Amino acid sequence: MVGSESDDSPLAVVADAADPAVVELFELLGNETRLAILLALWESFDPFDPANGMSFTALRDRVGIPQGAQFGYHLERLVGRLVEKTGSGYALRPTGLELVQSLVAGVGREATLDPVEIDVACWRCGGETVLTYRDTWLYHVCTDCETVIDDQEVDKRFPAGLLFGEPYPAAILSDRTPEEIYAAAVTRLLQQQTLRMNGVCPRCLGVLDSSTWVCESHEPGPAGVCPRCDAKWAVRIRRSCSVCKYWELDSPAGMVMQPDVSAFYRARGLELALGVNEFERARAVMTQLPTHEETVLSTDPVRTRVVVQFEGDELCLTYDEAMNVLEVDERDGVGE
Template identity: 35%
Template sequence: MDSSIPSETAESTQSTGDEAFQLLSDETRLAVLQVLWESHDPANETPMRFAELRQRIGVEDPGRLNYHLNKLTGYFVRRTEDGYELRDSGKRIVRMLLSGTAIDDPEIEPVAVDISCWYCGGKPEWSYRDGWRYLECTDCDARCVDTFSPGVISKNEFPPSGLRNRTPNEINEADRIWGTHRRASVIDGVCPECASDMPVTAVDICDDHHPDWNEYQFCEGCRSLFWMLVSHVCEGCKYRWRMPTLFYPSRQPAVTAFYYEHGIEFDLATYEQRALLLDFEEELLSEDPLRIGISIPLKDEALRVTYDERMEVVDVNRRGRIH
């Protein structure tokens, strides 16, 4: 089949998406979502009667409100015998707006946080701007990719709602937990944005990888500190995530058990253990079929996890470490 011709499913998805965007372009429909959300009690979900909804919104013409409700029903609103309530899709729309993603643009100047730089051990500062959280080391100019400014050791999307009523250290911890779960979801092939399938779409391996590990500066060829990078793209919402292959062993129980046997409660989610990634050893075992080995050395042993082109584990091997 010609891949340039949209499939029936793709056309249907596009059509549904167009209709959903059009629904949200009307102020009355947005008001319906807002009022139903404000009356929503998760512990006691009670639909709202038509008359009360009309009064709360301030629409005098019942026919006009009924017209807009009919448009929303099936997408974001559910009609029951007792009245109207939000569908889960409607709740997600309101939550997105409440998260501040679409309405706020806060900025927080750099402030010290209680963690160490995983490259040099120095002290990073936390800041927030344009919807992104930044960690910048004050002691080194580490630059793992060319899209990061010198000294930026980590950069992550984080909704403004996560800033409310938290100190910088509390925000940083919340961001760590939030980001860790999202990364785990991507590794497991489920989009953290819409829950659609999010398969591996590319494994990029630099042919002549020469980063400056002494200064933690990216390779001029691939513009990354890391030799192998994996891309996932969601089949539903087109959300893209790219990360080093070195993150993938963190999802393997054998790796957690290996560390535990050596007296380490392994949790790559913590910033303090992020430096463990730098000890992992990558091998390109074969190109066709693609096989990537990632070895975790500890004392006199090493655990090697082998992945295929979809970054699925095909082998786990434990052996004495080769010196």
């Protein structure tokens, strides 16, 4: 029990904080031999080999465990959860493969990308911008309007001139030009938003719980950020996953993958569903998205209007408190 003077391990003490299967998985990983087995199976993994797997002897030799040293015991502990028996011996199950892949993708927490110029104009001032990566976060920053964000108004981890910042595994930097990094980041950003809008957790595919919060005294300062809520928009959509505790703050204006919005852009030649390394389209999408306008029509019940503008045409959407679309009004030639 928590707080008792027992011989329970720290893992046992907090066991009531997670699903028993999760606690068991952590316990399984608390052994160097088992971790070595997982890594060895990952090294030998070939997704296109129908006979994928390692024999007991080959696996034991690769791990470097002498015969009779309880290697079989540790291997069997993993079978059924992270490892499976195949016709060729042993291989990682999808859960085991995903576990090792997530660790490999995250390797390089100290990986950095010094500010590098990228051919994307700042949507605020038209100035030059750079990409930079530090502490597992990728930032797109304007170098010409650095003072637009006041350190007193937003989280200090964000650099001045921030256009967008998201956490990404260090692997996003691998074998990519700055333009390819940018395109990959935008592609993932839009894919995650599609999942979130449909109530699906981008991390574990669990169900997202959503709630709407409104800053009733919203008053953006010179930086375009309200000092009361640290946000540009008054309406915030809070999404969280009860399974893996993924969380996200969104806004109605950011719901660009909403079907009506996607169709509006597509009809005018801007496709939001990006392909691999489509830098030009990624740049066009990210230049357009911040131009949306948001207005709180009422707070009880919550009603929000978002106006999407593109090439002189407008799309007006009215959302309820659950971010369901109540009204859609498309008008052509408004800006002409």
